[in-house]
Amino acid sequence: MIMIDVSRVPDSGLRVEKDIGLDDLVDLAEDTSLACPVHVVGVVRQIEDRFTLTGSVSGTFELVCGRCLEKFQQDFGTDVSIVLHRGETNEPEEAGPDVGWLTFEGDTFDLVEAVREDILLGIPLRPLCSEDCKGLCTQCGANLNSGDCGCRVEIVDPRLAVLEELKTRITNPNSK
Numbered sequence: 001m002i003m004i005d006v007s008r009v010p011d012s013g014l015r016v017e018k019d020i021g022l023d024d025l026v027d028l029a030e031d032t033s034l035a036c037p038v039h040v041v042g043v044v045r046q047i048e049d050r051f052t053l054t055g056s057v058s059g060t061f062e063l064v065c066g067r068c069l070e071k072f073q074q075d076f077g078t079d080v081s082i083v084l085h086r087g088e089t090n091e092p093e094e095a096g097p098d099v100g101w102l103t104f105e106g107d108t109f110d111l112v113e114a115v116r117e118d119i120l121l122g123i124p125l126r127p128l129c130s131e132d133c134k135g136l137c138t139q140c141g142a143n144l145n146s147g148d149c150g151c152r153v154e155i156v157d158p159r160l161a162v163l164e165e166l167k168t169r170i171t172n173p174n175s176k
């Protein structure tokens, strides 16, 4: 938790700059970690009894490639725009696909809760160390990115297999 005190937000806004570590993001997906803390920069503004947080989050995920199973790092960064409501539980009007919201009690809100979703959305659904990762050999399991393992994999196209069979019948009519 990183508690931000909003009891005295100046008219110019309250500047927030914090790092969120892995300890605060225990619900990251399996095989997902942080290479460094997530950096949050933003400004909290007060509009009557409501607050907004606008800024950005950025960091580096440590992921496992879905093809070759090697660990790799991937940067992410996104803008955040959050409406903070004190003591309210209904979704505010301003909220929508681009504007998150958070309710809090008292004079402090948890910055981690405010940006958690924006961080989680940055995790790729299908992590790949590179677009043209060659993956693992289906026969020996070697990582093909580090070179040819020497296995010969015959790829048989079913349509070609039918043609092959026809050809065999034509050239050898007695076989079935």
Ligand SMILES: [Zn+2]
Residues within 6 Å of the ligand: 065, 066, 067, 068, 069, 070, 128, 129, 130, 133, 134, 135
């Ligand atoms: Zn890979």
Ligand SMILES: [Zn+2]
Residues within 6 Å of the ligand: 137, 138, 139, 140, 141, 142, 149, 150, 151
């Ligand atoms: Zn192989």
